[in-house]
Amino acid sequence: MTTAQLDKMRLELRRGVLVLAVLSSLKTPHYGYSLRKQLQDAGIDIDEGTLYPLVRRLADQGLLDSEWRQGEGRERRYYQLSEVGADLLTQLTQEWQQLNSALGPLLEH
Amino acid sequence: MDLLERYLAAVQQELPKEKQQDVTRELKANILDQLDAVQEQQPSLTDEERIHSVLKQLGPPKQMAHQFAPPSPLIPVGLMPLFSYTLAMVFGILFLIQVIQSSLLWLGNENVGLLLMLKHMAGGFIRDATFAFSVITLGFWAIGKEQGSACTTATSWDPAKLPQLAKPWQRIELSDIFTDLATYLFLLLLIWYPVFGQNLAAVELTLNSRFLLQAFSPLLLLGITLSAWQLKQRYWTEALLKCNLALNALLVTAIVILAWTSPFFSGVPEQLLWLTTEQLERSISITLLIIALFPGWEVIRDWRRLQRM
Numbered sequence: 001m002t003t004a005q006l007d008k009m010r011l012e013l014r015r016g017v018l019v020l021a022v023l024s025s026l027k028t029p030h031y032g033y034s035l036r037k038q039l040q041d042a043g044i045d046i047d048e049g050t051l052y053p054l055v056r057r058l059a060d061q062g063l064l065d066s067e068w069r070q071g072e073g074r075e076r077r078y079y080q081l082s083e084v085g086a087d088l089l090t091q092l093t094q095e096w097q098q099l100n101s102a103l104g105p106l107l108e109h
Numbered sequence: 110m111d112l113l114e115r116y117l118a119a120v121q122q123e124l125p126k127e128k129q130q131d132v133t134r135e136l137k138a139n140i141l142d143q144l145d146a147v148q149e150q151q152p153s154l155t156d157e158e159r160i161h162s163v164l165k166q167l168g169p170p171k172q173m174a175h176q177f178a179p180p181s182p183l184i185p186v187g188l189m190p191l192f193s194y195t196l197a198m199v200f201g202i203l204f205l206i207q208v209i210q211s212s213l214l215w216l217g218n219e220n221v222g223l224l225l226m227l228k229h230m231a232g233g234f235i236r237d238a239t240f241a242f243s244v245i246t247l248g249f250w251a252i253g254k255e256q257g258s259a260c261t262t263a264t265s266w267d268p269a270k271l272p273q274l275a276k277p278w279q280r281i282e283l284s285d286i287f288t289d290l291a292t293y294l295f296l297l298l299l300i301w302y303p304v305f306g307q308n309l310a311a312v313e314l315t316l317n318s319r320f321l322l323q324a325f326s327p328l329l330l331l332g333i334t335l336s337a338w339q340l341k342q343r344y345w346t347e348a349l350l351k352c353n354l355a356l357n358a359l360l361v362t363a364i365v366i367l368a369w370t371s372p373f374f375s376g377v378p379e380q381l382l383w384l385t386t387e388q389l390e391r392s393i394s395i396t397l398l399i400i401a402l403f404p405g406w407e408v409i410r411d412w413r414r415l416q417r418m
Contacts, residue, residue, distance in 0.1 A: 033142035074138065
């Protein structure tokens with residue numbers, strides 16, 4: 001398998017998981033950079049060019065609420081899980097746990 | 110900071126109008142946060158170097174803008190199969206119309222040679238096909254806009270109605286159907302034009318050969334009917350194969366009878382005066398026998414396919 005193929009498959013594998021990670025991280029309000037930092041500290045490395053548009057798309061879908069706030073002499077847009085987003089996160093978490101428990105034994109073979 | 114403003118302006122240019130202000134405002138806030146973080150990690154860097162490094166990491170403005178507002182395809186993916194099918198059908202019909210128009214032009218005008226007819230046909234087809242392509246694409250673009258991103262999945266389909274396709278050869282290509290249709294229409298025009306249109310002085314057939322040619326018309330009409338059937342049901346069934354076999358067998362018989370008909374011409378056409386009547390008649394017979402090999406080959410092919418069904 002070439003590096004390009006591996007990168008493509010990794011990207012596909014991570015795409016859905018990233019949504020779950022972002023939604024989960026936004027139970028508390030975050031702005032773009034602080035969200036990235038939180039994900040990075042949790043071991044999920046995501047580049048800015050992917051994260052910022054992803055957050056906006058989720059907000060456009062009504063899964064996140066957002067507001068501009070002033071702080072440290074600068075304005076920042078804070079995002080937080082909306083009610084719809086919270087419902088979706090619960091369902092996605094169950095789905096993830098089911099998949100994870102099913103995949104575990106398969107991957108051990 | 111000049112570099113940052115230039116980057117933001119370049120991103121803004123690639124965004125849809127309604128998103129421009131909002132996205133660049135947010136992107137700027139995020140970049141400023143990143144610049145602060147880089148300053149903490151690498152204090153030795155100058156302002157320009159920090160901005161350069163952060164922007165390099167973000168990627169080209171166009172790519173960044175497309176992440177925020179992904180470009181939507183002209184034709185939605187869900188409509189693509191219908192779009193391709195419509196194009197193929199319309200191109201096929203335009204091809205048939207061009208065959209008819211060009212054949213009439215060729216038959217009705219002594220100054221138009223075979224090459225000029227082909228040129229007229231190709232030019233006309235390209236012109237019409239380009240127009241049709243633009244209109245169909247615009248139509249599907251409008252339908253796509255109307256439907257939005259909603260994907261309509263047919264739920265009321267019956268698996269029992271799936272075509273009985275057991276062998277790969279059973280599938281009939283649209284191009285084959287339209288080629289057959291064009292051939293039958295061309296031959297019909299060739300045979301009947303002297304009756305309804307201007308008679309060309311250059312080609313004078315004997316009454317006998319003309320009568321035989323006209324008597325073959327039902328076969329050509331049968332061919333057109335079979336092609337229309339194939340357009341509706343685009344795979345070979347036993348019934349369709351039997352009909353095609355019968356049609357080709359009749360065509361072979363008809364062409365062989367025509368090849369044995371002599372004399373074919375009532376006189377040597379002006380353009381062929383360098384040939385004797387005998388040489389001309391013999392050439393026609395040989396040519397017709399060679400032509401008979403094509404439907405003959407289809408008879409053998411269909412026979413073998415029927416054995417395997």
